[in-house]
Amino acid sequence: MLTGERRVKLLDAIENKQFISVSQLSEIFQVHETTIRRDLDELESQGLVVRIHGGVVPASIKQDEPVFEDRATENITEKTRIGKYAAKFIKSGEAVILDSGTTTLQIAKTLNEMPQLQNITIITNDVNIASVLRSNRSITTIVTGGTLFHDSYMLNGQIANESLQQFSVDKAFIATPALNVEKGLTHFNELLITTKKNMITAAAKRIVVTDHTKIGRRALYTFLPINKIDLLITDNQTDKKLIDEMYKNGIKSIESV
Numbered sequence: 001m002l003t004g005e006r007r008v009k010l011l012d013a014i015e016n017k018q019f020i021s022v023s024q025l026s027e028i029f030q031v032h033e034t035t036i037r038r039d040l041d042e043l044e045s046q047g048l049v050v051r052i053h054g055g056v057v058p059a060s061i062k063q064d065e066p067v068f069e070d071r072a073t074e075n076i077t078e079k080t081r082i083g084k085y086a087a088k089f090i091k092s093g094e095a096v097i098l099d100s101g102t103t104t105l106q107i108a109k110t111l112n113e114m115p116q117l118q119n120i121t122i123i124t125n126d127v128n129i130a131s132v133l134r135s136n137r138s139i140t141t142i143v144t145g146g147t148l149f150h151d152s153y154m155l156n157g158q159i160a161n162e163s164l165q166q167f168s169v170d171k172a173f174i175a176t177p178a179l180n181v182e183k184g185l186t187h188f189n190e191l192l193i194t195t196k197k198n199m200i201t202a203a204a205k206r207i208v209v210t211d212h213t214k215i216g217r218r219a220l221y222t223f224l225p226i227n228k229i230d231l232l233i234t235d236n237q238t239d240k241k242l243i244d245e246m247y248k249n250g251i252k253s254i255e256s257v
Helices: 003-017 022-029 033-045 068-073 076-087 102-111 127-132 158-164 190-202 240-248
Strands: 049-052 055-058 095-098 120-124 139-143 147-149 154-156 169-174 178-180 184-187 203-209 221-224 231-234 254-256
Touching: 003 022, 003 033, 003 055, 022 033, 022 055, 033 049, 076 102, 076 203, 076 231, 095 102, 102 120, 102 127, 102 203, 120 127, 127 139, 154 158, 154 190, 158 190, 169 190, 184 190, 190 203, 190 221, 240 254
Parallel strands: 095 120, 095 169, 120 139, 169 203, 203 231, 231 254
Antiparallel strands: 049 055, 147 154, 178 184, 184 221
């Protein structure tokens, strides 16, 4: 097989698998790992793949997330609108999980503007959300504990996971860096998805809140299939074709605000 032909097929294999190791590619194409590494170097220089520890992923897969300060101001109008709309789904007497994120932070801010709500319990792994709710006497705020991630102010890890496993709540509002039509909610960091899965398991209803820039993207690790989302709340700039495709793939309900 000629080098150019092999690299085309190599890229196809990577796109199909999403993640594949150098040794697996070597077996598939029956060439030495050194040859595969040269091919991957060339594909990476063209911006087609990204080398990560243990293998390679397509460049289309989201690899990281900006720090909180950058995300907090990005698409703030849309996030605020989503947060205000999402807060309406919280009723007096309910127990609710608010995932760490800049859009869920807007939900917390809106709750402070809703004095009619009484006897609410908010469980969160987000230091910023807890701080926003600290003076609200109508809300009991429970912080999961865990390891603090300095770039996002989220709490994660074993302590957070063990804490979340104790709860059974009415609703969980879940944030995501990427929502892929076929793969569902995806995340770039394997270490962070267990906490999200525990939030999802704890909730009777799963509500995803995310702006249009996250929809259509994908990251390496799926943590919630699209047909398990009870409600997606997004903004009105979300591509209508993507909305139609999400319905076809089993999402239960979508609100564009």
